[in-house]
Structures are given as structure tokens and as C-alpha cells.
Amino acid sequence: MTLKTTALFEAHDALGASFTDFNGWNMPLKYSSEITEHKAVREAVGIFDLSHMGEIFVTGADAVKGLNTALAGDFSKMTIGRAKYTVMLTEQGTILDDLIVYRLGEDRYLLVPNAGNAEAVAEAVTERLAGLDATIDDATDRLSLLGIQGPQAQDVVAALGAEFAEAASSLKNYRVTQLTVDGSEWIVARTGYTGEDGFEIITPNDQVNHLWNRIFAADTGVEVTACGLASRDSLRLEAGMPLYGNELSRERTPFEAGMGRIVSFDKPENFVGRAALEPHRETAPAQVLVGLTSDQRRAGRSGATIVLDGQTIGVVTSGIPSPTMSQPVALGYIDAEHAAVDTAVDVEIRGKALPFVITKPPFYTR
Amino acid sequence: MTVVKPALRYSAEHEWLNDEDPVRIGITDYAADQLGDVVFAELPEVGDTVTAGEVCGELESTKSVSELYSPVTGTIVESNEDVIQNPERINEDPYGAGWLFTVEVSEEGPLLTPEEYAEQTEGTVE
Numbered sequence: 001m002t003l004k005t006t007a008l009f010e011a012h013d014a015l016g017a018s019f020t021d022f023n024g025w026n027m028p029l030k031y032s033s034e035i036t037e038h039k040a041v042r043e044a045v046g047i048f049d050l051s052h053m054g055e056i057f058v059t060g061a062d063a064v065k066g067l068n069t070a071l072a073g074d075f076s077k078m079t080i081g082r083a084k085y086t087v088m089l090t091e092q093g094t095i096l097d098d099l100i101v102y103r104l105g106e107d108r109y110l111l112v113p114n115a116g117n118a119e120a121v122a123e124a125v126t127e128r129l130a131g132l133d134a135t136i137d138d139a140t141d142r143l144s145l146l147g148i149q150g151p152q153a154q155d156v157v158a159a160l161g162a163e164f165a166e167a168a169s170s171l172k173n174y175r176v177t178q179l180t181v182d183g184s185e186w187i188v189a190r191t192g193y194t195g196e197d198g199f200e201i202i203t204p205n206d207q208v209n210h211l212w213n214r215i216f217a218a219d220t221g222v223e224v225t226a227c228g229l230a231s232r233d234s235l236r237l238e239a240g241m242p243l244y245g246n247e248l249s250r251e252r253t254p255f256e257a258g259m260g261r262i263v264s265f266d267k268p269e270n271f272v273g274r275a276a277l278e279p280h281r282e283t284a285p286a287q288v289l290v291g292l293t294s295d296q297r298r299a300g301r302s303g304a305t306i307v308l309d310g311q312t313i314g315v316v317t318s319g320i321p322s323p324t325m326s327q328p329v330a331l332g333y334i335d336a337e338h339a340a341v342d343t344a345v346d347v348e349i350r351g352k353a354l355p356f357v358i359t360k361p362p363f364y365t366r
Numbered sequence: 367m368t369v370v371k372p373a374l375r376y377s378a379e380h381e382w383l384n385d386e387d388p389v390r391i392g393i394t395d396y397a398a399d400q401l402g403d404v405v406f407a408e409l410p411e412v413g414d415t416v417t418a419g420e421v422c423g424e425l426e427s428t429k430s431v432s433e434l435y436s437p438v439t440g441t442i443v444e445s446n447e448d449v450i451q452n453p454e455r456i457n458e459d460p461y462g463a464g465w466l467f468t469v470e471v472s473e474e475g476p477l478l479t480p481e482e483y484a485e486q487t488e489g490t491v492e
Contacts, residue, residue, distance in 0.1 A: 018399070033457065034428055035403040230402065234428050297406050299426065320428050321405045350424075350431075 006051035007144050007205040011212055015226055023116030025052035028228040038234050038323045040225035041194050045150035047215055048227050054099075054118025055143045055202060056111040056125060060134035063107050069271050070128035071101065072254065074264035078103050083174040083191050086262060087254055088113075088121055089273025093280075095248045095257065097121050100191060102176040110176075110187065110202075112145070114244045128272060144208035148215065149198030149235075151366070152222045157188070157199050159218035160211075164188070168199070182207065193232065195239025195364055237318050238329060240291060240361025246302060246317045247289055247331055253277060256285045256333065287314065288339045291361035292330040292347065296354050297321070299328040300347035306334055307346045307353060313338045316347060322363060329363040330356070368396040368489040371461050376483035377437035377475060379419075382461065388443040391436070392465040393425070393456065396487040402427035404453040409434070409445045409467055416440060418475030423466075425456065437477060440469040 003026035012019070017028035028049065030037060040046045058067060067075045073086035080103050088096040097117035102110040113121040122138040129136060148156055158165040163179050167188045171177060176189040184204050192198035203211055216224055233243070242248050247257060254263050255277070264271075265278060292300065299321045300306075306314035314334030322329040330347070338345065341360050346353035374382040380397035384390045398404070406426040416422040416436035423434035445467045449455050456464040480491045 030402065033403050035405070035454075038428070230429055297426075299431070301431070321426060323405070323428060 004052070006049055007208050008049045008051065008212055011209060012049065012226070017226075017228060020229065022052060022229055023114070025115055027052055028226070030228040030230045031226050034228065034230035034234065035323050037225055037227040037231035040223075041150045041196055041227060041231065041235055042324055043151070044225070045148060045152045045156050045222055046225045046227035046231070047212070048147035048149065048232055049144075049212075050147050050200070051144040051205075051208065052115035053145055054111070054113040054115065054121060054138070054140045055145070056113065056118070056122050057137040057139060058109045058111065058125065058129070058134055059137070060107055060132070062129070062132035062134045063109050065269065066125075066129035066132045066134045067101065067109060068267050068269040070125050072263040072271060072273060073101070074267040075101060075103070075109070076267065080105060081175050081177060083176050083189055087248075087259060088124060089254070089271070089277070090250055091272060091276060093253050093273040093276030094250045095244075095252055095254060096124060096250060098242065098244055098248055102187070102189060104176065104178060104187070117244060142205060143202050144205050146201050146203075146208065146211060146215070147192055147194075147198060148201065149192045149194045150196050152220070153196070153198045155220045155222055156215060156218055156224060157201075159220045160214055171199075173197075193241060194235040195241070195362060196235075196366055234320050234323055237320055237331065238322055238324055238362070238364035240331070240363060242289070242331065243318060252333070253280075253285065255280060256287055256289065258289045284336050286336060287333040288336050289317075289331060290334050290339050291359040291363060292316070292319070292332055292345070292356040293359050293363065294328045294347075294354065294356040297328065298349045298354055300330045300332075300349055300354075300356060305348045306332055306356075307348060308338055313345065324364050328356070331361065334358070368394070368399050368487060369461075370394065370396075370480045370484040370487070370489040370491045372480050372491050374461070374480065376478040376480065377435065378478065378486070379435040379437070380487075381435065381437045383437055383477070388468040388470045389438060390465050390468050391438070392460055393434070394483070394487070395460050396489055397432075398457050398460045398464070401425060401432050402429040404456045407449050407453045407456065407466070409450060410436075410442045412442050412445060414442045416442060416469060418473060425453075434466070436469070437475050438469055438471045439473040439475070440471040443468045443470055
């Protein structure tokens with residue numbers, strides 16, 4: 001299968017990027033050093049090409065009703081210019097994707113699903129909104145998405161022009177606005193996946209190279225570092241954010257993932273997954289998602305077994321040596337009776353049982 | 367394109383060794399690039415016996431962990447303390463300050479010329 005590339009492929013190649021197949025997209029894994037990229041986002045600003053992610057617009061008088069049926073969250077109270085993290089469920093109540101919904105106008109919403117699920121989400125939205133007054137436009141192949149993340153992200157966005165300066169200073173966390181740039185609609189949101197302040201900018205494909213170059217050329221006194229998916233993964237994991245395919249999957253429910261609070265049982269709509277989950281609202285799930293840290297140096301990686309007194313009690317879903325905390329951090333599912341914070345467990349790493357402690361994520365907060 | 371040094375010999379497991387006595391061993395530019403930023407190096411200790419083709423340590427990066435194979439059989443004379451304290455040396459200078467250990471060799475495993483190794487890893491000899 002031929003890998004898809006973003007409009008910035010040549011720009012990445014010119015910077016010496018190593019590429020990796022991420023859900024069928026040939027994406028930059030790192031440019032030089034993933035730890036340098038990670039630290040740039042923690043200490044200054046990093047820029048990510050996230051054009052592999054989906055963009056699906058839902059527009060029409062029934063858009064809210066449709067989203068409330070298709071997704072687990074309640075969008076009836078969300079005002080224009082807000083963003084909301086939500087999940088799409090299967091009929092079985094397991095997680096089909098986690099995504100952000102942006103309300104752009106009275107009847108206009110944007111869904112940004114994960115790259116690997118974009119098609120499935122577009123299909124499910126189309127199916128679940130059938131018969132309603134709502135148009136679904138999967139714009140994934142037309143639009144590009146850049147993440148500008150780090151404590152100095154606001155300075156960099158502000159340097160892109162007067163309208164950006166206004167947006168950068170007035171947008172609060174999880175808010176979104178639209179700008180007209182060279183006759184095209186751009187979307188600027190204060191969202192991200194790194195645990196830092198930051199912005200995400202959506203442009204038509206034919207304008208993204210210009211934006212990319214402007215960001216590097218911006219006269220802010222701040223050095224902008226191009227960042228690949230390796231640092232994106234270590235940043236999100238330090239921030240305790242789940243990754244679809246690791247922590248979230250069609251095998252796990254939002255209750256297990258610790259996301260019960262974002263499933264709205266109060267809304268009237270009979271959303272997909274409701275019937276399966278509602279009977280379990282008051283029952284603790286058999287396994288829950290926890291954080292793990294260790295004072296020894298070896299990291300428990302995805303798939304490593306969590307044991308207690310020789311009994312398997314769980315599995316690591318993501319794990320790294322944390323670049324910021326200089327110790328191993330991990331997320332994993334563990335039997336609920338052993339999930340209490342400070343519980344000492346072992347993680348099996350290359351044949352050795354090494355000590356870890358259950359913690360509550362995030363591991364890093366700004 | 368990763369660099370292969372002309373004056374060294376190489377193992378298929380991506381270690382290099384020089385022609386000194388005791389022989390000095392490290393990992394190649396290609397291996398360092400594939401592994402990513404090394405944050406933890408476990409090296410054999412002075413006096414340990416290592417066997418050609420067998421695991422003698424491990425290197426861990428944020429991305430992954432990789433076992434370290436000895437390209438020769440012999441006894442460890444020195445382990446690079448600087449690399450243990452500062453594993454980033456391996457990425458910064460894999461053929462220089464990022465060397466890993468020296469061995470009093472009793473027997474060599476199968477080794478490659480720079481040209482053979484460069485062909486295997488699509489590298490350039492320079």
C-alpha cells in the first residue's frame with residue numbers, strides 16, 4: 001500500500017526528517033533528536049505537522065441533535081467558539097475514537113478524529129445522522145493542521161499578523177475562532193496534545209507551506225523547533241493523555257479508561273453505546289486505567305505485564321523513560337482492586353520483575 | 367544516510383570495533399540513529415567475560431530498547447563511565463566519545479568490512 005503524505009512532506013524531507021508509517025501516513029518521526037524536540041515544547045515552542053488527522057464538518061439545523069446521537073458528550077450547552085473533548089462509542093459501549101468537537105457557528109461544527117479512525121468516524125457520523133437536517137463534509141484530504149505548542153506558542157502565533165495576534169491573546173484554552181487569510185477560511189484553536197499551552201491551526205493544503213515557513217521566519221526571538229511523532233508521543237504520555245490504539249480501543253469502555261464523566265447520560269438523545277453502558281453506570285469496571293512510575297531506570301513498555309505477588313493483575317499500554325522527569329512513566333490497565341494510588345506492583349521487563357508504584361496521571365503538569 | 371568509518375570493522379548487529387589492543391567497541395551511526403536518543407546504557411563490567419554474538423548489555427531510548435551484542439569473545443578491560451553517566455554521548459559521537467567498552471579478545475565473531483557494512487545499512491563510508 002502506498003503511504004499517504006501531507007502537503008509538507010518536502011519541507012520535512014528538507015529538514016532531514018526520519019519518517020514512519022503512522023496509520024497509513026508517511027509522517028515525520030523526528031528531525032534530529034526526539035529529546036531535543038520534546039524539551040523544545042516543554043521550554044520554548046515546537047511545531048508539529050498534524051495534517052494526517054481528520055477534519056469532518058457537520059452543518060445544519062439538526063447538527064447538535066445529530067452529534068448528541070453520534071457521540072457520547074452533550075453538545076447542546078456548548079457555546080459558539082468552544083471546543084470539547086469527547087468519545088465516539090460502538091453499540092457495545094466501547095471506544096471507536098476519541099476526538100475534539102469545535103463549535104464554529106450557530107449550526108456548524110468541526111470534528112477532529114485520529115488519523116487511523118478518520119474514515120470510520122466519517123462513516124459512523126454519516127450513518128448516525130441519516131435522515132437529519134445536517135450535511136457531513138469530510139475535508140480531511142483538503143485541509144492541513146499544524147500544532148504550535150509550548151510556553152512561547154502565543155508569541156509565535158501573534159507574530160503571524162495582526163489578526164493572529166488578536167486571536168492569540170483573546171483565545172482561552174479550548175476555544176476556537178475563524179480567520180480569513182488570503183480569501184480562505186482558517187481555523188485557530190487553543191488546543192493540543194502535549195500538556196503545554198498551544199494552538200492548532202487548520203488551513204487549506206495549498207496554504208500550509210506558506211504558514212510553515214512564516215512560523216520559522218517569525219521575528220519573535222524564539223527559536224521554533226520542528227517536532228515529530230516520537231516527541232508528540234512522549235509529551236502526551238507525560239501529560240497523562242491517552243492514545244487511541246494504546247489506552248483507548250474497541251476493547252475498552254470509557255468507564256475503564258476513566259472517562260465516565262464525559263459520557264452524558266443526562267442528555268435526552270439515545271446515543272450510540274448508551275444502552276450498553278447505562279446498566280453499568282454504578283458498577284465499578286473490572287479493570288481501570290492507572291499511571292505507573294518507578295525509581296529504577298528501566299521503562300515498562302506497551303504490552304509489559306503488571307504483576308503482584310506473582311499474579312498477573314494488568315498490562316502496560318504505553319511506557320517510556322520520561323525525558324522531563326528522568327524516570328520511567330507508564331499508563332496501563334490494572335484489576336480495579338489493586339488500582340489504589342501508592343500500591344507497589346511489579347512490571348515484567350525482559351524477564352525481570354521490577355518495582356513500580358501506582359500513581360494518578362498526569363505525570364507532568366505545567 | 368548514515369556514516370560508516372573506513373578504519374573500523376563491523377558486526378551484523380551494528381557494533382564497530384577498532385584494531386587496538388585491547389579492542390574498542392561501540393555502536394554504529396546507523397544503530398544510534400535507529401535507536402533514537404539513548405537515555406540508559408547498561409554495559410558489561412570490568413572483568414566480565416563476553417561471548418561473540420551474545421547479549422552483553424542494553425541500550426534504552428525514549429522510543430525503544432535494544433540489546434547490545436558483543437562482536438568478540440574475551441574479557442572486559444574497561445567500560446565507558448562517561449557514557450553510563452551521559453548516554454547522549456552515543457548519539458552525539460558514536461565512533462568517538464560514545465564508545466562503549468574495550469575487550470582483551472580471545473576470539474572474534476564474524477565481522478564485516480566498512481564496504482560490506484555500508485551496503486547492508488545503505489550508509490556512506492567516509
